[in-house]
Amino acid sequence: MTSRDGYQWTPETGLTQGVPSLGVISPPTNIKDEDKDGPWDVIVIGGGYCGLTATRDLTVAGFKTLLLEARDRIGGRSWSSNIDGYPYEMGGTWVHWHQSHVWREITRYKMHNALSPSFNFSRGVNHFQLRTNPTSSTYMTHEAEDELLRSALHKFTNVDGTNGRTVLPFPHDMFYVPEFRKYDEMSYAERIEQIKDELSLNERSSLEAFILLCSGGRMENSSFGEFLHWWAMSGYTYQGCMDCLISYKFTEGQSAFARRFWEEAMGTGRLGYVFECPVRSVVDEKGGRGVRVTARDGREFVAKRVVCTIPLNVLSTIQFSPALATEKVSAMQAGHVNMCTKVHAEVDNKDMRSWTGIAYPFNKLCYAIGDGTTPAGNTHLVCFGTDANHIQPDEDVRETLKAVGELAPGEFGVKRLVFHNWVKDEFAKGAWFFSRPGMVSGCLDGLRERHGGVVFANSDWALGWRSFIDGAIEEGTRAARVVLEELGTKRDEVKARL
Amino acid sequence: MTSRDGYQWTPETGLTQGVPSLGVISPPTNIKDEDKDGPWDVIVIGGGYCGLTATRDLTVAGFKTLLLEARDRIGGRSWSSNIDGYPYEMGGTWVHWHQSHVWREITRYKMHNALSPSFNFSRGVNHFQLRTNPTSSTYMTHEAEDELLRSALHKFTNVDGTNGRTVLPFPHDMFYVPEFRKYDEMSYAERIEQIKDELSLNERSSLEAFILLCSGGRMENSSFGEFLHWWAMSGYTYQGCMDCLISYKFTEGQSAFARRFWEEAMGTGRLGYVFECPVRSVVDEKGGRGVRVTARDGREFVAKRVVCTIPLNVLSTIQFSPALATEKVSAMQAGHVNMCTKVHAEVDNKDMRSWTGIAYPFNKLCYAIGDGTTPAGNTHLVCFGTDANHIQPDEDVRETLKAVGELAPGEFGVKRLVFHNWVKDEFAKGAWFFSRPGMVSGCLDGLRERHGGVVFANSDWALGWRSFIDGAIEEGTRAARVVLEELGTKRDEVKARL
Structure with a gap:
């Protein structure tokens, strides 16, 4: 249908x-x-x-x-679209067993064995490509990528010497510590301002791309406290965030x-x-x-x-x-601030399966990963943009293709795009x-x-x-x-x- | 009733x-x-x-x-026993929001704000007491305790360079990697034998006490793979284990x-x-x-x-x-191997609230923590023994009192013991x-x-x-x-x- x-x-x-x-x-x-x-x-x-x-x-x-x-x-x-037998996730995608309500249902419906990892670093380019401007790329191992983001996120979240555990000990009860209100009221931009001298350029670019990926908004209108809430739910660690936010999806969509x-x-x-x-x-x-x-x-x-x-x-x-x-x-x-753009690209480079990339702030799609291999043997990339540098992907496909291409210039041709424009969707x-x-x-x-x-x-x-x-x-x-x-x-x- | x-x-x-x-x-x-x-x-x-x-x-x-x-x-x-308005947990106690089924029910019954932390290091002795023999104690900060156990557990679990993530990527599907079977078939003792040269004496004692606390069994009859399963469920980290296994309990039992x-x-x-x-x-x-x-x-x-x-x-x-x-x-x-003994002791030393201790292998109760303050203002300690050095706590109360006292000699008098002998319970x-x-x-x-x-x-x-x-x-x-x-x-x- x-x-x-x-x-x-x-x-x-x-x-x-x-x-x-x-x-x-x-x-x-x-x-x-x-x-x-x-x-x-x-x-x-x-x-x-x-x-x-x-x-x-x-x-x-x-x-x-x-x-x-x-x-x-x-x-x-x-929801997902199965195209030629391959599922593209049009919106919410990833689940994890540390997410209690969805996992209860996954177990109840006997789908606990029906998940696949998004990342697969077993072959291909197997690197992280960081682009902070349109003219150059920095390549890193995924271990170095993890270390970069871990370091940056620890600086970002460490308001209390315990990476948020002290100010947000019960994440379901956000104001258990009443002073948490001040973090809720703080924007991403204000928090970055507090720690900007501790961040390297690469840390700052990666951090901003990552937290905007979470909010879908802009630095000025995204709540730092809301990010701390995600962080606390994930166990107050970078690895927990990666596990809970972007690692496991339904094999059949x-x-x-x-x-x-x-x-x-x-x-x-x-x-x-x-x-x-x-x-x-x-x-x-x-x-x-x-x-x-x-x-x-x-x-x-x-x-x-x-x-x-x-x-x-x-x-x-x-x-x-x-x-x-x-x-x-x-x-x-x-209203809330999330004006995320999510675009799937099927690209003709098998080796991109093990690629991850950030292109920020210059590009309209700032964060992407190799998310699968299509039945045609191409790589499926999932790419995200935010309100900070917004694109309506349906309005000018050449612009959308350009933004996909700018993530890793010269590395692939695009065979297919799939997306849902949530911003223009009257029911979302x-x-x-x-x-x-x-x-x-x-x-x-x-x-x-x-x-x-x-x-x-x-x-x-x-x-x-x-x-x-x-x-x-x-x-x-x-x-x-x-x-x-x-x-x-x-x-x-x-x-x-x- | x-x-x-x-x-x-x-x-x-x-x-x-x-x-x-x-x-x-x-x-x-x-x-x-x-x-x-x-x-x-x-x-x-x-x-x-x-x-x-x-x-x-x-x-x-x-x-x-x-x-x-x-x-x-x-x-x-x-189940819990409320004595003078204070709940003693006779068996299963701790819950966490990374435990999907119980957390779904806690949320559904609107009890997500009805939890209390077991640990409270805000005042009192605020130390970890490690006893590897009956004649001396080593005192550490809780940060040093965490570092000791973290280090030991990382050595114990690191069978694959990723602390178990590679061999057990989907903990609900234990044999997703078929080779996991060999860890399932391995005893605690066999795994310790593999890493014993890497462990300090304090690491080994603390590690053995901790993993026996988990199994309630003996080194020879407890499955290493089952511990890895707990570890993976906890997010493959020491902190995750502490959070999920022993941190949060129902305020009312x-x-x-x-x-x-x-x-x-x-x-x-x-x-x-x-x-x-x-x-x-x-x-x-x-x-x-x-x-x-x-x-x-x-x-x-x-x-x-x-x-x-x-x-x-x-x-x-x-x-x-x-x-x-x-x-x-x-x-x-x-049958399974868990012959755990759990004994609550109300002790007349307020400062023990922030105490944790291991007394292993010589003592019949090997692991204990300050778990609360009773209405009388005394400290509630919860103490665990295992089949490795078993005690029937009801059979000779003097022996039980001695095992409680040996956790921190000279530090307190016992005002009350509360326990359920699960081993002799015909329905357990x-x-x-x-x-x-x-x-x-x-x-x-x-x-x-x-x-x-x-x-x-x-x-x-x-x-x-x-x-x-x-x-x-x-x-x-x-x-x-x-x-x-x-x-x-x-x-x-x-x-x-x-």
């Missing part, structure tokens, strides 16, 4: 919109017009991992659940994983769904008459509870009644959440608050691996549990028996 | 059996004799974390489930956590239970007539499926019909699972195999944090999912509607 999402470019076809994915659901709905009123126990808005988890948990627990999704596919900001949730929910016989159904408004009816969700096309659905998994940057496009609380509205209006308006300075301390609690019959759940305001697939599952699990507690899982016929 | 399990000693009362616990369930059953035949969808044997997880998942998913437990309490090998599972299951109205009901036999009736479980007192119960969570070392006390497969039987007969026959050399490669798959209508689930054969609370929840989750898949979660009345 082909999704309307995503782009592909080859020299032969030029740029085309829409790529195949296991995540496309067909037919787009399983309910007839006359059945649309259910009655539904719960409506889940959004079929990303958060919504899928909530839907799965609720349907398994016996609730009649209606899933509304704006797109033609499941997965939200994490994210959408193969997402389908497990989908299929389990479908198997209960309690799931109704409507895809290609963007929501216009959510109205909590007075007098406990339920929550009414109206689609852009005017269709209306009512349930006892709504789990709204719409991302932060999109929430302001929905009308809520009664109006949302101030904290939520101000966070929605500010950016990539994974990354906090502005002060945003987490100011808004996190408010974002997590429910609103009458509406439970808000999204990785954007998870406590642990916020922004990650793990955080989405954390939040979907939380939302389902809230609903379970309120609607109850006791069934009368059973109560009578025991 | 007071459990029959556990012992307490004070100078005033002497040794008494039975300690208070939040985990005691009263009344011991909620089913009447005439209702005992259910009909039950599932019988879960054992109310430790594995059985509680399976029971919770199954009841929430709509299955009428009967929990049979030999003891008077939930929690199995992990394990039994407060176990009750969450219990209460959720009870809240469904689908849970029947019988405590103080040891099982004698499990018979898979011919012709799909279900599985019959017979208690020692002759009561019989029948269900479509049985989830048997009885630990490895106890399995051979149950009669199974038809007979179990050879692999399972041979593993049951061999040892502490957490630790593999003999070759046992995991030889038996793990067999232990995980189902047997007709009986699904075997226990932390003893988990894939990830085997032996841990996390592994118990992993296994309970797996077992519930197997049953869900087989019995189905679709309800006819709903099917008709959609």
Whole structure:
């Protein structure tokens, strides 16, 4: 099945919109017009991992659940396109067993043996290419690359003599040490200013490229505290970051994983769904008459509870009644800063499989790695850009090709590009959440608050691996549990028996 | 409520059996004799974390489930006794956010802010006391302690130049690199023999005490590969081991956590239970007539499926019909090696709160740390012994007091001892699972195999944090999912509607 999402470019076809994915659901709905009123126990808005988890948990627990999704596919900001049998990860990609919620699901769905390492340094160029200007490259071993980034990250994170352990001992409880607020309020740029004299030029370039890779933003609008949170979640080490952030992916792609949730929910016989159904408004009816969700096309659905998994940057496009609380509205209006560009390139140089590169700050794609070998025997590179030097990869493919080429000039020809423009995607308006300075301390609690019959759940305001697939599952699990507690899982016929 | 399990000693009362616990369930059953035949969808044997997880998942998913437990309490090998408002952990204690299954549950039950650090080096003696003989002590800073153990553990684990990463890249898939089998088959003693010339005396003593603390066994019968598995799960670092193995515990004790599972299951109205009901036999009736479980007192119960969570070392006390497969039987007969002794001591020296100590090999308790401050203002020390120099702490309290005192002679008087003798416990026959050399490669798959209508689930054969609370929840989750898949979660009345 082909999704309307995503782009592909080859020299032969030029740029085309829409790529195949296991995540496309067909037919787009399983309910007839006359059945649309259910009655539904719960409506889940959004079929990303958060919504899928909530839907799965609720349907398994016996609730009649209606899933509304704006797109033609499941997965939200994490989905894969299988092209010629090879999976390209369009958004969220990497998972690790130190990410509790996603790993619990991976184990439960018996996919713990279905992961592959992204890095493979067993043959080929086997080096790191650092470009701090368009006219030269520095080549290093991967050991030297690790040492460079480890050194730089230790300087960046070491605000307390213990690389963050003292100021952030419980990463799920960010303000356990109240003074952590000051790091939350500090930008990347402000932190770099404090340590700039300790950093070599190579350290600084690599560090900035790495932390911008994490935030997808700019030095001035990315929160240092949010990076420390990622760092703490990763075990306060560079190696932990590499392991958790960018090392292990699904051999068959994210959408193969997402389908497990989908299929389990479908198997209960309690799931109704409507895809290609963007929501216009959510109205909590007075007098406990339920929550009414109206689609852009005017269709209306009512349930006892709504789990709204719409991302932060999109929430302001929905009308809520009664109006949302101030904290939520101000966070929605500010939005998060992640304007990451992620571009896959299939390149005709087998030896690039063991290559990694940084081209910063001059290039529109600043960080890339060899991520696989395609069925044609080419190398698959995954390349990242950020808001600091932004590119819309679909708008001028020559510019995109140039930015890919500048990562390692003269080393390859590009046979294919695959990408999703998350910034222009009206249902995402950016990539994974990354906090502005002060945003987490100011808004996190408010974002997590429910609103009458509406439970808000999204990785954007998870406590642990916020922004990650793990955080989405954390939040979907939380939302389902809230609903379970309120609607109850006791069934009368059973109560009578025991 | 007071459990029959556990012992307490004070100078005033002497040794008494039975300690208070939040985990005691009263009344011991909620089913009447005439209702005992259910009909039950599932019988879960054992109310430790594995059985509680399976029971919770199954009841929430709509299955009428009967929990049979030999003891008077939930929690199995992990339970706490609250004495004068202070929790003593009688068995499994520590948890971490890198342990996926337990952390998922901690988050789901909103207990992520309910943890306390075991170590507190903020005041007092603030040192590590190493005793390699009964006549002297070496004192070190905790930084020097960390350096000593880090150095020793790196030598111990570094079989491949990458501290185990190369030979065990996917810890959930232990034989992904087939050569790992040779480490699985290697004993601690054999590995020490390979590196003994690289180790200082202090390194060797500390290392042996630490790895025996992990195995609870002897140098000759503990598998080096199993330790490498713990090490890999912890992120291949000493700090990761400390974080995951011995750093964070529930402020209110394990039994407060176990009750969450219990209460959720009870809240469904689908849970029947019988405590103080040891099982004698499990018979898979011919012709799909279900599985019959017979208690020692002759009561019989029948269900479509049985989830048997009885630990490895106890399995051979149950009669199974038809007979179990050879692999399972041979593993049951061999048993695991963990004969750990864990003794809590309340001591009248406040300054010991920041103390850690090793007394090895001469002492019957080889590893201890300051673990808290009691309501009386005394220090709570938790002390461990292993099968290498075994003590039955209830048999001769003077000997136990002597072993506690030998950890730091002259530093304190003992006001209270609290412990559970897991070795003599007929429903445990040892502490957490630790593999003999070759046992995991030889038996793990067999232990995980189902047997007709009986699904075997226990932390003893988990894939990830085997032996841990996390592994118990992993296994309970797996077992519930197997049953869900087989019995189905679709309800006819709903099917008709959609």
